[in-house]
Amino acid sequence: MFFLFLLLLPGLQAKAQDRVSLTGTLRSAASGEVLIGASVAVAGTTNGVETNTNGVYTLTLVPGTYQIQFSYLGFETLTREITLRRNTRLNVELQESASQLKEVVVEAQRNTFQERLSTPQMSMETLSSREAKLLPALFGEVDIIKTLQLKPGIQSGGEGSSGLFVRGGSSDQNLVLLDDALVYNPSHLFGFFSVFNPDAVRGVELYKGGFPAQFGGRLSSVLDVKLREGNRKETDVSGGIGLIASRLTVEGPIQKDKSSFLISGRRTYVDVFTRMINKGKENDPDWSPIPDYYFYDFNAKATFDLGPNDRLFFSGYYGRDYFKFDDENFNFNFNWGNRVASARWMHQFSPRFFVNTTFSASNYEYQIQNQLDIYSFSLTSNITDFSLKSDFEYIASDKHHLRFGGAITDHTFTVGRLESTSQDGSVNENAGNTYTGQEYGAYVSDDWTFSPSFTLSYGLRLSGFVNGGKNFLGLEPRAAASYRLSETLTLKGNYTRMYQYVHLISNSGASLPTDIWYPSSPGVRPQRSDQYTLGLTKLYKDKYLFSTEAYYKKMNHQLDLRDGAQIFGNNELEQEFVFGSGESYGQEFYVEKKDGKTTGWIGYTLSWSNRTFPDINNGKTFPTRFDRRHDLSIVAIQEVSKRVSATATFVYGTGNAFSLPVQRFIFQDVPGEDYTVIPVYPERNSFRLAAYHRLDLGLVLKLRPKRGSSDLTFSVYNAYNRRNPYFVYFETLQEEDSDLITGFVAKQVSLFPVIPSVTYNFKF
Known part of the structure; x- marks a missing residue:
């Protein structure tokens, strides 16, 4: 190549x-x-x-x-x-x-x-932190990933979730990068918030398809997050105080106009109030303690100009979630988090030739602990990566823009390390399994401006993975083209093949991070996807952008757990896996306006997402849990005056697919002994939750401090108090003063009613 x-x-x-x-x-x-x-x-x-x-x-x-x-x-x-x-x-x-x-x-x-019209790149969304901060947010906490969920083709996993499900792919099929370093779990609060502090983030780019050749390792999307470099001119302090969290950012020059630093941190403090409430109820036998929860994260970045042709960047992130429930009968501790660091050197060989070389390290781990008088255990799992990559960029002429490079990543997987202690003090240890694997890739691509009307982007990526004496290879062709039918209308299309060599194994359909990352091996083949996209982009009166894209994605070697699988403390985990295929297809529509006093966008997606596993659902095709037929979002931002901006967001989506028992039978081995109620399920995911819809309102009032700037952000989440479904469970009905079961009633659990909030943001 x-x-x-x-x-x-x-x-x-x-x-x-x-x-x-x-x-x-x-x-x-x-x-x-x-x-x-x-x-x-x-x-x-x-x-x-x-x-x-x-x-x-x-x-x-x-x-x-x-x-x-x-x-x-x-x-x-x-x-x-x-x-x-x-x-x-x-x-x-x-x-x-x-x-x-x-x-x-x-x-x-x-x-x-005009750039959107002329480039062959499609299926891409960009967002700045400034834009995200204008929109209403849950508990007043701005979240970039939640804002991206308002774009077509990008769905959430459910009420409050910040997970991304892009064009029918699962959440683990997203490549999430923070300053070129891999982030394995981009969520706080069981998926309700992302790990990206908006004060530290400069902006994000999300690729839903047409992936540039420099990206690989995931099937469905690439989320490329860039941190701010910090002020090179003077020292600034900014932050915000909200209902559940506060944040603080300090930035400034190390050497004026030549180097800079940025340090940013935030922490929730719900745990402070729950501890106070629990403390006052210690002697109440009917009181059930409120779980103790908080998260914090920390970002840092330093940038140095070494000369006119060289720049050096250091970035770091550390974040942790803690969940604790403690009463006389049950003690449960759960914590998880990411550690990420990267060092990047940018060198300019000539006005047309650049290189970025990055060394990064990433670690994700979680730990579950339970401690009782008679028994205690501790379960941990983690993945650690070390990566080195170089990306070259060469502008050969005004018609050819070439990129090429390579990367190698060393993975270490620790799966299910278990330690338990019984009442007699004996300790049982299961070290779990430790796997290593090396992932590598090399690519070359060219953006060719064939004529003022026709542009072609094409490339090839060679990827591979080595584990257990098995060497997997994958050729990943990439091609995208745009043809300008007129000054305001462009036809675009692309084809992309992607391979994924690491897999997320989860024991729950919820967004809890009790997950295990597992490598490709002689018994687990890499996942593969082929995606085709065709679209039109139209510019109207120089201020309205309309686009529509139709896509089809075929996925092979999809991985799931067999029914009743046991993943904790299991040293033969591959025996619990089943393999199948998937497909997703749909049509996306998008209208955007960014100038004038009224701005915003409307996005709509009509889509299907299915899976087929020979060992699940009797081999019949079934919809995924995140299959959503209709997905609509409307975002409006009104500049009322120079100091006041009003915002409104409306979302509507078809309810998530899920499985529900249609009948039950009672099994009793010996007459007079306890009996077991066994549910009977029809085909997998054959039911739907009720449709999801919600209206959020916001108001930003700019204040006039003597120095710097500040504002008050008011928001109302779920303004008309829609009780959206989070999950459904069954309540057992029994005869009074008897254990005899007379029936079952389905009950819906909803998370968030109408929630007003206010946040004070400042900068000086």
């Missing part, structure tokens, strides 16, 4: 010999942070580029004099007249638009929409 690239390189370079390059870095004038995805274009033409993940742009032109326009949403557009005779470096700082002048926003948005 790389040999072919080297053969093609001289021909690609030849066409660029009579051209010169304008290159540089775009930054915010206020903070010095780089601007990713900013537009750099020749005024009055369609010739333009976007800044890359380092804020660097390279514009290739014939020698001459040009009006170059630099723009970014929320910043004032800057136009410079530049005469190019040789390769030139021009670093630019853009001023934030305090007044949000209409023509400034419209011009920046026009450039953004």
